Amino acid sequence: MYNKKILITSALPYIHGILHIGNLVGSLLPADVYYKYMKLLNRDVIFICGSDSHGTMFEVSAKKAGIPTADYVYDMHEKNKKILECFGLEFTYYGITNSENNKKITYEIFKKLDKNGYIFEKNSEMFYCEDCKLYLADRWVEGKCAHCGGLARGDQCDDCTKILDTNEILNPICIHCGRKNITRKKLKNLYLDLPKIWAHKKLDVWLNSNKMDSFPLAVTKGYLNKGLKARAISRSGTNWGFHIPKQGFEEQVFYVWFDAPIGYVGITKDWCDISGEKLENWWKTNKVKLVQFLGKDNIFFHSIFFPCILKGADENYNLVNKLKGYAFLLGGKTKFSKSRGVGLNNEVALETFPADYWRFYLIYKLPEKTDTLFSWEDFQRIINKELIDNFGNLVHRVKTLIKTKNIIDLPQVNIEKSTLYEKIKNNLDNELLLSKVLKDILNECAEANKFMQDKAPWKSGDSNDKFTQSKKEGSLREAKNKEVLKELYIKIQIISKLISPIIPNAIKRLESGENKPLFEKITDEKIKEQIKKFDLDDDKPKEQIKKFDLDDDKPKEQINNFSKLDLKIGEIIFAEPILDSDKLLVLQVDFGSEKRQIVSGIRAHYSPSQLIGKKAVFLTNLKPRTLKGFESQGMILIAEKRDGLAQKWSILIVETSEKGSAVFVEPTELKLHSEIEFSDFQAVNLVVNKKGEVIYNNKPLTTKNEKIKTDRKVESGAQIY
């Protein structure tokens, strides 16, 4: 008997725009599926979530739309809430951080932190608009990121996602007036002393005994190894948020990340007020298991920042017991976007396919350990093969046969006695890997399908097939068929019940006795439509490639090894070492129409600063690989002369070509851009000649502007790897 209550939270979605499926998969959907399973297991469970509603971003957007900030926020709150419901998400309570309860609890916690000596004042530099006579908090200032040259919006760069100080934002512009009459002024801010709390409250001990999953644990330790720093929790120059209840700071509001995690408590209190429950019974007792779901970009705030806030307040709040941090589902060629018209957001996704299709696919692809990649072809394949062929058709065939054979004495099914139930329960109470839950169910489906195929219960005893020799044998056969179908009935009852948290709508229809097939297969036409609508174009028109495929008159030699390579110029906008590897760097590369993450073993030869800003040659159609938990969506080309120990290394670069430019030896040749293996690349012999050019078949590699060259001098004869 499980004797703990379970409190589930999902990262509070930042409702600026309509959430996209990347947002959904990173915390909301797995939390919902887990919640539904816990109810199925008859656990005492609640699921608390809500909109993260503070931050200057809302003020800026509301001003642009010409409406009050609160109107803008509550409008987005309602819209997103509705869409989440359409996806079949259900919450015990879905609230908002901008609530009276949350304000009250935020104040209580802040005052305790202050009293306990964990808050201090410090001068820090802020942008100040001399025309508007205003401090420019966070999103009220934009400029150029000093690290990557991208769009720096207030405290964070849009492109490289680095958190920025004022001196890391170049050419700042005031968003209120659009002018650049900006100075830097010192201003008193309040800081939360994270290192002090972490040490005083022995949070290292807590962390090591917490049994956190290896992925969020590694991320957390990475932050701790870099050294904790105090964080500013006050903001000037904005009115949207909770004003700070401390003398001299009344004009400032709390930084959004201070009151957002406290929102888990505040929103629970909102629910308590309605349900008559006591907050203490959910947040201040060891009889509750707190399970938090979030994306990898929020791990710091849940494994360090929030525990420090709660422990520092000394109010006996529970810390997280199970932290599920997910990697990202990347759009690949498909643009995920929060805005309509520029990509796939959740509203558009629901107009395209039913919610259950998305739920099934996203749990199947759940990025539990590494980033995973979305594509429409993959979506079609998994829905048709697994959801429809493996599960849907099984259920439909068994139900139809039971009906035509008029079997009425169907057995009672006790799913709790099944091995599948035990297996799933174990998984959920321990490692909590939802994609594995689904795969276990699908294996059960496959076995049931095989069982049905072997026993062929549709073959009637009265017909003239090889099984029937006489009337007696015929009725024997019918009796056997009935037994087989009853057994299959038990199997599909168990499977449907246990898959219901993942595809709740379909199972509801099934249980209501609907006789139609549950799903419709996704046709090639429909998928092509989506690709056309949402995917970025290849740089060659698709028709041209198709024509080449079909045209038998072309000499076959044209499909030489080189033309299999999709080589492109990419600008390295960010590079960072992987913590536990002395070889690997993670690069963020801009190809103009898309950005990709590429992992490369060049750490020993290049430092991040030697790479950032360079435009280099990349192989972009190499099958994605995962290195040390990081997905690599391509490869940077390296020239290397291997003679003895003195290795000479260089990347291949261009000066004037634009990012995204194609790299070729013959500008007119046709290219096939399907995914290739590393061995396909090795089959192509590329070398550096005496002039420092890169040569294939005696011809130099070029873009339409210039020849490719090496970044450093390497001897002629160096090979490209």
Ligand SMILES: [Zn+2]
């Ligand atoms: Zn940047």
Ligand SMILES: [Zn+2]
């Ligand atoms: Zn201004």
